[in-house]
Amino acid sequence: MLTAFTKACRRYDVNIADEDRGARTGRLRRGVPQQMTKPQLDLGAAQPTRRERVREATLAEIKQIARNHLVEHGTGGVSLRAVAREMGMTAPGLYRYVSGIDALLVLITADMFQELADAVAAADASVPADDTDLRILTSLRAFRSWAVTHRAEFATMFGPHVRLAPETDITPAVEAGRRFGATFYTLFDRLLSEERFPLPDGDRVSPQLARELRAFADTCGFSAPHIPVEAVMVLSSCWVRLYGVVSMEVFEHLNFVMRDMEPLFESELRSILTGLGVRYLPPESSASVTTGTPD
Amino acid sequence: MLTAFTKACRRYDVNIADEDRGARTGRLRRGVPQQMTKPQLDLGAAQPTRRERVREATLAEIKQIARNHLVEHGTGGVSLRAVAREMGMTAPGLYRYVSGIDALLVLITADMFQELADAVAAADASVPADDTDLRILTSLRAFRSWAVTHRAEFATMFGPHVRLAPETDITPAVEAGRRFGATFYTLFDRLLSEERFPLPDGDRVSPQLARELRAFADTCGFSAPHIPVEAVMVLSSCWVRLYGVVSMEVFEHLNFVMRDMEPLFESELRSILTGLGVRYLPPESSASVTTGTPD
DNA sequence: CGGCGTTTGCTAACGGCGTTCACTAAAGCG
DNA sequence: CGCTTTAGTGAACGCCGTTAGCAAACGCCG
Numbered sequence: 001m002l003t004a005f006t007k008a009c010r011r012y013d014v015n016i017a018d019e020d021r022g023a024r025t026g027r028l029r030r031g032v033p034q035q036m037t038k039p040q041l042d043l044g045a046a047q048p049t050r051r052e053r054v055r056e057a058t059l060a061e062i063k064q065i066a067r068n069h070l071v072e073h074g075t076g077g078v079s080l081r082a083v084a085r086e087m088g089m090t091a092p093g094l095y096r097y098v099s100g101i102d103a104l105l106v107l108i109t110a111d112m113f114q115e116l117a118d119a120v121a122a123a124d125a126s127v128p129a130d131d132t133d134l135r136i137l138t139s140l141r142a143f144r145s146w147a148v149t150h151r152a153e154f155a156t157m158f159g160p161h162v163r164l165a166p167e168t169d170i171t172p173a174v175e176a177g178r179r180f181g182a183t184f185y186t187l188f189d190r191l192l193s194e195e196r197f198p199l200p201d202g203d204r205v206s207p208q209l210a211r212e213l214r215a216f217a218d219t220c221g222f223s224a225p226h227i228p229v230e231a232v233m234v235l236s237s238c239w240v241r242l243y244g245v246v247s248m249e250v251f252e253h254l255n256f257v258m259r260d261m262e263p264l265f266e267s268e269l270r271s272i273l274t275g276l277g278v279r280y281l282p283p284e285s286s287a288s289v290t291t292g293t294p295d
Numbered sequence: 296m297l298t299a300f301t302k303a304c305r306r307y308d309v310n311i312a313d314e315d316r317g318a319r320t321g322r323l324r325r326g327v328p329q330q331m332t333k334p335q336l337d338l339g340a341a342q343p344t345r346r347e348r349v350r351e352a353t354l355a356e357i358k359q360i361a362r363n364h365l366v367e368h369g370t371g372g373v374s375l376r377a378v379a380r381e382m383g384m385t386a387p388g389l390y391r392y393v394s395g396i397d398a399l400l401v402l403i404t405a406d407m408f409q410e411l412a413d414a415v416a417a418a419d420a421s422v423p424a425d426d427t428d429l430r431i432l433t434s435l436r437a438f439r440s441w442a443v444t445h446r447a448e449f450a451t452m453f454g455p456h457v458r459l460a461p462e463t464d465i466t467p468a469v470e471a472g473r474r475f476g477a478t479f480y481t482l483f484d485r486l487l488s489e490e491r492f493p494l495p496d497g498d499r500v501s502p503q504l505a506r507e508l509r510a511f512a513d514t515c516g517f518s519a520p521h522i523p524v525e526a527v528m529v530l531s532s533c534w535v536r537l538y539g540v541v542s543m544e545v546f547e548h549l550n551f552v553m554r555d556m557e558p559l560f561e562s563e564l565r566s567i568l569t570g571l572g573v574r575y576l577p578p579e580s581s582a583s584v585t586t587g588t589p590d
Numbered sequence: 591c592g593g594c595g596t597t598t599g600c601t602a603a604c605g606g607c608g609t610t611c612a613c614t615a616a617a618g619c620g
Numbered sequence: 621c622g623c624t625t626t627a628g629t630g631a632a633c634g635c636c637g638t639t640a641g642c643a644a645a646c647g648c649c650g
Contacts, residue, residue, distance in 0.1 A: 051597075051646075058598095075457045079636060091637075093599045101637065155455035160546045162370045162450060162457050174551055204565070206577070209558030219552045236559055237536075237566065243548075244539020251455045253538075256469055257514045263504030264531060270499070271532065282501070346618075346626080353627095374607060386608075388628045396608065 059097045061087060063108050070108065071152050075163050078105065102168045105156070112153045113176035119146045120183050132190050133278045137269070139187060140242060141283070144265055147246045154250045158243065178220065185222055188235050192227070197277035199230040209233065238272050354392045356382060358403050365403065366447050370458050373400065397463045400451070407448045408471035414441045415478050427485050428573045432564070434482060435537060436578070439560055442541045449545045453538070473515065480517055483530050487522070492572035494525040504528065533567050 048056070065086050069078045080101050081091040098104040123142030127134045147154040156163075157177070164170065191197075205213070213232040245268045248254055249261035258264065262283075270280040343351070360381050364373045375396050376386040393399040418437030422429045442449040451458075452472070459465065486492075500508070508527040540563045543549055544556035553559065557578075565575040 049647090055597090074461070080638090081636060090600060092601085092639080095638080096598060151455075155457060158546070158548065159455045159457065160446075160450035162454065166369070177548075178551075204562070206558055206561065208555065209562050212553045212555060212558050215554065216549070216552045233562060237563060240539040240543060240559075240563060241532075241536050242539075243543060244535040244537075247542060248535060248538060251453070253453065253472075254511070256473075257511045258507045259510065260503065260507060263501055263507050264535075266501070267499070267504050267528060268532060268535060344618090350627095375609090376607060384627095385629055387610080387630085390609080391627060 055097075062094060062097055062104070063111060066104055067108050067111070067153075070156065071150075074152055075105075075156050080104070102164050105163060106168065106170050106173050109156055109170075109173040110176035112150070112157055113173065113180045116143070116146050116150075116153075116157070117176075117180040117183050120180075124183070124187070132187070132194060132196075133273075134281075136187050136191065136276075136278050137273060137281060139183065140269055140272075143242065144246050144249070147250050151250050154246075158247060159251070181220060184239070185220060185235075188231075189222060189227075191276060191278070192231055197234075197275070199228060200234065202230060205229055205233055234276070238276065241268055241272055350392075357389060357392055357399070358406060361399055362403050362406070362448075365451065366445075369447055370400075370451050375399070397459050400458060401463065401465050401468050404451055404465075404468040405471035407445070407452055408468065408475045411438070411441050411445075411448075411452070412471075412475040412478050415475075419478070419482070427482070427489060427491075428568075429576075431482050431486065431571075431573050432568060432576060434478065435564055435567075438537065439541050439544070442545050446545050449541075453542060454546065476515060479534070480515060480530075483526075484517060484522075486571060486573070487526055492529075492570070494523060495529065497525060500524055500528055529571070533571065536563055536567055 062083060065083045066078050069082060078101070080094050080098075083104075084091045084094050094104075098107065120139050120142045123145075124135050124139045127138050129135070147158075157173075161168075161170070210229045213229040213236065216236070217227050217229070217232050245261075245265050249265065254261065266283060273280045357378060360378045361373050364377060373396070375389050375393075378399075379386045379389050389399075393402065415434050415437045418440075419430050419434045422433050424430070442453075452468075456463075456465070505524045508524040508531065511531070512522050512524070512527050540556075540560050544560065549556065561578060568575045
């Protein structure tokens with residue numbers, strides 16, 4: 001009984017519930033010195049063991065292949081057995097690295113948030129840093145651009161959680177999503193500090209909404225410590241519109257009614273930015289030849 | 296060879312590709328009179344055979360149980376075997392009624408669109424017919440209300456198609472979705488004819504966008520034959536915002552940052568309606584005690 | 591270098607899934 | 621009643637996630 005429990009603790013140890021396992025093994029398996037499992041604990045992480053390195057590489061390969069399957073066959077097409085097969089392994093072997101298919105999906109979701117954040121940040125960095133207007137325009141376009149070129153990823157990140165069991169721990173993905181959001185918060189903060197647009201009247205914010213917006217601001221850690229709730233409301237509204245138009249495009253809900261969704265996105269973008277007092281520039285001439293059918 | 300083909304034609308005949316089957320069987324199985332498969336074809340559909348009645352009932356039961364499983368266990372929890380088990384049947388038996396799990400999901404999705412349309416229409420009919428403002432307000436609130444009380448359904452209807460194979464024929468669901476959309480189109484038409492709000496300048500509509508919007512209007516069959524594209528743009532923008540705020544709530548993307556999404560919805564609703572020149576009324580006093588956690 | 595605990599990956603197995611095929615029993619119709 | 625059509629079953633195939641037990645490889649330490 002106790003043996004089985006400690007064994008279970010030893011198994012699903014990586015990446016999910018890491019400190020949890022550290023605590024439990026420390027209490028239950030007193031005979032085994034902890035340095036065994038993580039050598040050179042005090043010497044810093046600069047010197048990973050050879051074992052740790054190859055382990056990290058295997059985990060990366062797992063995630064990479066799972067990601068490929070996600071892109072090629074959709075969320076439902078990711079299976080431990082298929083990943084293992086492609087790696088020349090068997091499915092149970094993967095359980096040394098991931099605690100199950102759900103955890104693997106959460107892992108790659110977190111990675112994808114990081115990747116999206118990097119893509120937006122790269123676009124943001126590609127324009128002059130002091131041109132806030134252009135930075136916002138570029139960042140929002142980069143968001144849509146990444147979404148339409150990574151449809152399967154976007155669906156798992158921003159769609160409903162349809163595959164995961166409800167009790168799955170998705171905090172890694174949520175954390176990554178929060179870091180992604182910070183990209184936009186920073187830009188919005190800049191815009192606020194420049195006082196580019198008048199905040200809406202305070203009486204348009206109901207007490208209930210004010211409470212939720214305050215919680216929003218507190219949780220997300222704006223750089224502005226006491227950001228007015230009216231500003232958070234504007235940000236929320238913009239995010240809702242951006243999310244709506246991009247999701248509708250990626251989820252293909254107007255497919256039978258519109259061929260190319262980019263004009264609608266640009267229209268919404270222009271409307272959003274104008275409302276923020278940010279100047280809008282039409283996209284490059286490549287706008288008419290988008291990913292839509294050339295016909 | 297030919298036998299196998301005709302057998303395959305005879306099997307997956309119902310509900311999906313109905314006329315297709317009629318045509319094929321008519322050509323391939325000349326020896327069998329068509330009246331056999333559909334008796335009293337000329338006497339009208341008012342007299343369904345006993346067989347047809349029980350068959351319809353069985354199909355309805357299948358869909359009902361599948362729907363229950365969808366609600367209780369999410370999209371991934373719907374399985375032919377489980378449905379059959381609950382019906383006291385075996386899974387292969389269901390193939391007499393549905394051509395596979397994907398077709399079943401499409402079927403119930405179409406049903407759900409119909410149900411949503413009915414719910415919105417019922418709310419719309421519950422207020423004075425000549426009060427366009429109140430009808431719109433009530434209809435949009437009914438949309439959100441249905442969504443948050445039917446989360447699993449909403450996710451399969453408005454989320455990404457994550458379970459279905461890409462080549463699945465989803466036209467039944469798309470058709471039902473179109474009928475649902477007509478509910479809002481009609482109200483919007485009313486609003487337009489009342490000329491309640493000024494249309495935006497035509498130069499805000501790019502030629503590409505105008506083309507897409509025109510296709511949108513044509514496909515959806517507005518009652519106004521030559522509705523201006525500017526109006527379609529306004530409608531699209533409103534729909535994007537509504538879709539965005541409701542989807543974010545149902546998909547729980549701000550869960551870790553907001554407890555109750557209704558205030559944000561009401562805020563967006565007010566903003567949308569104000570932009571349309573429609574008067575906004577705050578919700579009943581039950582607003583603060585919504586479906587959210589009581590604490 | 592050998593010894594030995596840790597880590598890794600395997601095989602076998604269980605149960606669940608979608609789907610097909612061959613077949614039986616029932617229902618409807620002349 | 622006899623014949624055709626239909627409803628439903630059981631067995632089977634190949635997927636899937638997951639667990640348990642076991643053997644080989646690894647790496648550290650004496």
